[in-house]
Amino acid sequence: MSFIHPTALIADGAVLADDVEVGAYSIIGPHVSIGAGTIVGPHCVIDGHTRIGENNHFYRFCSIGGMPQDKKYTGEPTRLEIGNGNMVREYVTINTGTIQDVGVTRVGHDNWIMAYVHIAHDCQIGDHTIIANNVQLAGHIQVGDWAVLGGSSAFHQFVRIGAHAMVGGTSSVRQDIPPYVLGAGDPFRPSGVNTEGLKRRGADAETIRVIKEAYKLLYRRNLTVEQALMQMQDLPKNATETAALEVLTQFLALAKRGIVRA
Numbered sequence: 001m002s003f004i005h006p007t008a009l010i011a012d013g014a015v016l017a018d019d020v021e022v023g024a025y026s027i028i029g030p031h032v033s034i035g036a037g038t039i040v041g042p043h044c045v046i047d048g049h050t051r052i053g054e055n056n057h058f059y060r061f062c063s064i065g066g067m068p069q070d071k072k073y074t075g076e077p078t079r080l081e082i083g084n085g086n087m088v089r090e091y092v093t094i095n096t097g098t099i100q101d102v103g104v105t106r107v108g109h110d111n112w113i114m115a116y117v118h119i120a121h122d123c124q125i126g127d128h129t130i131i132a133n134n135v136q137l138a139g140h141i142q143v144g145d146w147a148v149l150g151g152s153s154a155f156h157q158f159v160r161i162g163a164h165a166m167v168g169g170t171s172s173v174r175q176d177i178p179p180y181v182l183g184a185g186d187p188f189r190p191s192g193v194n195t196e197g198l199k200r201r202g203a204d205a206e207t208i209r210v211i212k213e214a215y216k217l218l219y220r221r222n223l224t225v226e227q228a229l230m231q232m233q234d235l236p237k238n239a240t241e242t243a244a245l246e247v248l249t250q251f252l253a254l255a256k257r258g259i260v261r262a
Contacts, residue, residue, distance in 0.1 A: 048096045049077050053084040063093045068121030070098050083109040094119040101140055162251045166194045176259045179247045180211050188260050210241040219262045
């Protein structure tokens, strides 16, 4: 049974599952759909063409589905899609997409998004990420699964953050961060492989060893990215290690802005 506080405003056309909770003074727009088990705290605004999945929790004062902060935007019905099981804390802002990109901002499943985070138009957030307090994501950014973004870090538009990467707090990121890379700074500089994170997610010692060897080729051998990619093909590996390495090589093959360098 749903609980809609009597002071909440639910627009005609909004579609809420039967057990959705909406707190005091929250506003739900006419083009919003919200899945089962989701909780919307007090003083939230969820607007725009926004689709939210199941079992999400939006704390007080969130602004979700607002128009993109892009001067080229002229009211097109672009979208925001949010998956299942996300925790979204106080004062988080997530905007809809623009027609200059795919037209939709996406947030995947089981993400932990802390207070004051901004996720701009056309960002594509994967699953199981941790985005700490006051992280600022400009438009068109891609964040891979299991990435960890440290508090008060800022990310330039169009950059990509690879799966399992870890960014230290107060970093400034202007180029792509490959998968598995750990680092920090203004500008961000890589310092190694996110070994502890990989262990927590079940990676075995040999898989981590192969990833470290690939990191050395990329950052410790004075090779170009193309040369490093060629030599990565010769690393000894089994099927599991091959799959882990392909996450890195496919990311590097698509790099357009360049990658962060030591």
